[in-house]
Amino acid sequence: MSLKTAAALVIGNEILSGKVEEANLVVLARMLRPLGIRLRRVVMVEDVIDEIAREVQQLALTYDLVVTSGGVGPTHDDVTVEAVGRAFGAAVVTDPRLEKMIRAHYGERCTPGHLRMALVPDGCSLETTDDVAWPTIRLRNVWLLPGVPEIFQLKLQVLVENFGFAGDAFVTHAVYTKMDEGHLKPLLDTVVAQFPDVEVGSYPKWHHDSYTTKLTFDGQEPERVRAAHDAFVALLPEGEPQDFSE
Amino acid sequence: MSLKTAAALVIGNEILSGKVEEANLVVLARMLRPLGIRLRRVVMVEDVIDEIAREVQQLALTYDLVVTSGGVGPTHDDVTVEAVGRAFGAAVVTDPRLEKMIRAHYGERCTPGHLRMALVPDGCSLETTDDVAWPTIRLRNVWLLPGVPEIFQLKLQVLVENFGFAGDAFVTHAVYTKMDEGHLKPLLDTVVAQFPDVEVGSYPKWHHDSYTTKLTFDGQEPERVRAAHDAFVALLPEGEPQDFSE
CATH class of the missing domain: 3.30.70.2860 (Alpha-Beta Plaits)
Structure with a gap:
């Protein structure tokens, strides 16, 4: 019998203040069960780099799979990329492939703000599928998913297709x-x-x-x-x- | 300006397996804001005594207020009382007042199973209000609330009335x-x-x-x-x- 474990880290002041109702965890939990992966721990923290970095570091050491939700946009409160980099001692760098996609998408309207979405932790993988061409950032066993439920669910499919693991379903x-x-x-x-x-x-x-x-x-x-x-x-x-x- | 902090610990395999959708956190978060209390961290764990005890111990040291949700019934998977006791080095004892209330409620149908709900960590307080006469267990800054949303919300009112704190609302x-x-x-x-x-x-x-x-x-x-x-x-x-x- 094979058993894999997972943890989730939900990031964002909007969740902890009750401004936004968390909606991704139940989707994640239900998606993992048929794969035989057991979600064993969830942590929710505010948009604080050091706190996120500490959690990512601990969870990545303890569980086979770590999924983060939130904090991946271009504004000041989006600090997940930097925090995950810090967790693994990786610098934050501009990924040329992402930069090219962003410039192609926004054309003349492209701003430095948009280009911040090309920033990734050095050494990460950019995961895609045929259906979801926009890359999902993965650093070792940590997958960075956005908090917006529609995109979270889309990217969850990338994880399922790429995780390369199918254990005994619960x-x-x-x-x-x-x-x-x-x-x-x-x-x-x-x-x-x-x-x-x-x-x-x-x-x-x-x-x-x-x-x-x-x-x-x-x-x-x-x-x-x-x-x-x-x-x-x-x-x-x-x-x-x-x-x-x- | 006064600022108080809170953390929540959600306990239960049913949440982490996606069998039950978590519904108490957003209610807690929204209730705390007008009191000027900032919910800074949430942790969700399975029904594992040592894991719950470790979380309770850490959260109680770090935050002004800790609210647990779940694991307070009479069955084998209800281990919150024992875990909170272990977190503070307190034995689990039968509270005579609770025992009396349970015996009065169930009458001749009362079983040893029902009486397990009279177990509390030694040294705890039993908090009530005029409206909510059934006691809520509090040990120091840790409040033990049940996971069933209707009862969670009811007992949240006991917390609000008894916490004795009103900071600057957000x-x-x-x-x-x-x-x-x-x-x-x-x-x-x-x-x-x-x-x-x-x-x-x-x-x-x-x-x-x-x-x-x-x-x-x-x-x-x-x-x-x-x-x-x-x-x-x-x-x-x-x-x-x-x-x-x-």
Whole structure:
């Protein structure tokens, strides 16, 4: 069984001030699961170079894949490129290929501001696919994605195609019951002890008409996940589970 | 000018696997701003006691206020109470007041599972308000809130009423323009240099009909924020900004 780990670093005062609602993490998390990659940690920080650099350095050492979201535009509050460079001791340089693309795109309207988007950490790779020709910056295991959700999702596809890794997908089964967690606990404990390789989750729903608690069974070995699910269902009293949906 | 800082720790495999979309952070961020409290860092981790304990310890030392979200129910994956105890070297004990409330609530149906919700880190405070009588656990500057959004929001009110702090609220002004960031950069740089005490943000909108970039001006001194906004608007070319809304 192969298992890869990932971490995400969300960058931007607009997220931490609540001005903009974060929207990329759930997309990233859901994209990684079928690839067998486990998102294990997320950190959100302000637009502060040293703080971003410190996080990138630590995350890159600890996890197989690091995805940053935000801070890659041309303005004063876009400091991700510089911070990632600092994390790896790489200078920030103008990439000739990016410069050419930017000049071609803006033509006579091109300003020094636009050309700041050609700045990259020295030694990085510029990743593309046939569908997404505008390069995505990657330095070692760190991928620099923009915070704007539409572009984040587009570039996520570049990551998926280029990461060159396909592990065992996580599979998941859910059971919905009208029992509360206090009553479910001994049943869950039995299954958790019996299936240490299956992740068992219990999620109460507040004020829901049709069910009280959702149980989930997750893992990378489909037969074990199914067996854990079945073992739990067999422990339920008569009449449970019912056929609920959210 | 008084300034307080906060950090949030979001706990739960369901968030990092994308099974549940995180919904509490934006509510927390927006609630803190009028109190003059700046949310400076967010960390999301899985249901792993040592990892949660380490985060709590670090965040509690660094920030004035720490809010945790998730992991406070009775099942095997609810480990926040134990982790917060470990962070401060406090044993986990049964609180008699909570036990009494739980027994009264469940009556004859009360199980050992339900009574697990009476476990608290030794030395904690149980915070309540007239409206929210069910106690919220606080250990020093760390508030333990549940992940279920409806209850999280309810308990946030307890925090607001009990935190006993009202600093200078952050104020914000926004400007919407049709200019892109490349063209705006020199104008923004001028204002940023002139108003180091005002936080200037620039947010491009992708595929939006009415505007291209939103600029924001934030700070705790209303006159300075207004002055920065006005200085920026004075730099704009004729016809900008227009009266856009999102």
